[in-house]
Amino acid sequence: MNPDGQWYPIIVSGVVGLLSGSFLNVVAYRLPCGESIVHPGSRCPSCGHRLSIYEIVPLLSFAVQGGHCRHCREKISVRYPLLELATALLFVWTSIHVVGDLKQFTWAIFWLILIAAVGTDWTSMRIPDVITYPGGLIVLLLAGATGVQSWSLALSGAVLCPLILLTVHLLSRGNMGLGDAKLYVAIGAILGPYMGVESLIVASAVGVLVGMPLRLTRRLRAGQRIPFAPMIAVGTLLVAQYGTGWTTAYVHLLGLQVAASFGKTVLTTHGACARVMPTNL
Ligand SMILES: [Zn+2]
Incomplete structure (x- = not known):
């Protein structure tokens, strides 16, 4: 060759x-x-x-x-x-x-939108709607049409991930920007809901790893915000490369844990009754 x-x-x-x-x-x-x-x-x-x-x-x-x-x-x-x-x-x-020209094209468009968001967040601490609205729609359509994700996964990712960030935005009283939530339409669409959530977790961890030393060395004042889009980009790439849907495994594990603890409670209660009952008799 x-x-x-x-x-x-x-x-x-x-x-x-x-x-x-x-x-x-x-x-x-x-x-x-x-x-x-x-x-x-x-x-x-x-x-x-x-x-x-x-x-x-x-x-x-x-x-x-x-x-x-x-x-x-x-x-x-x-x-x-x-x-x-x-x-x-x-x-x-x-x-x-990425295998396949159309899928590569979809990813390239996605990276352009993501890096444009990183750049504007870096310079102005905001991600303009003119990037996130058309960007989200274009990536959703491309991801579904080119088979990067199935339509159902692309759609559910594009809805679920921004909803999670919208909740964080409301709970943090605006500390987490709304632009990040809108940016996650594109990320959720291309990664799907499971890896989309994973990327959020990784981005938050990267945020802590970067933010803590800056805060401790006082290079970041109390209450001063740092742009989150760069962390999102790192989280997205890491999950695109290494993500294996471990959130799915975690959800299953959590389900088993709940079932196991429920079973344990039943057994323990039953055991306790069995122990208590003879003395009561
Ligand atoms: Zn000059």
């Missing part, structure tokens, strides 16, 4: 991912301000200098310029190379782990 036949799609996915990530940086910066994402061309947010083609090459321009604007020497946010790298890696992951 020609080895190029194996590497070619992976390299192409990586390059397309880098370019898409570069565009998502523009989305993350401009969308929350209500600016156009196509016009004008990219500028330094600090001095307004119009960036040349060499200054917008993903990853490379950041590395070559040492993370500073060439004109005003202002620091460039690490968000730029990170979003580019994340999108590239997710595209590469898709080309390796």
Whole structure:
């Protein structure tokens, strides 16, 4: 077999991912301000200098310029190379782990929506409806139509996961953003309800792992919020890779536990009666 036949799609996915990530940086910066994402061309947010083609090459321009604007020497946010790298890696992951062009296309669209949400949450602490509403609907339709999930699993995931987050939003009195709940329409649709719930649990664990050290070292003030979408993205990828539906197993186990404890109660009560009764007689 020609080895190029194996590497070619992976390299192409990586390059397309880098370019898409570069565009998502523009989305993350401009969308929350209500600016156009196509016009004008990219500028330094600090001095307004119009960036040349060499200054917008993903990853490379950041590395070559040492993370500073060439004109005003202002620091460039690490968000730029990170979003580019994340999108590239997710595209590469898709080309390796997802079988079938249509399914790969569905996953690619999903990652674009997810990383756009991560970017806007990072820059503005909110995920605009213009990402989550159409994004959720598109991923739901694509996931069902291309067979990434059966229609019933895609639909139930798209309904159940946002409902759980909506409950958390209400219970936390708005501390958990509503944008996260809306974002979970797309995630629930592509992962299905079981893995969707798993990704929520993993995202929460990642949130604690990241948030606790920041709080302890006082880099995060009391009451200061951190964007949750990046944790959601990590949880989603981990579950997409390693999730085996252990929530299903857990639910079954929980069911057995309840049945077992019920049986134990019956037996113990019965035993107690058996012990007590002879003395009473
Ligand atoms: Zn500048």
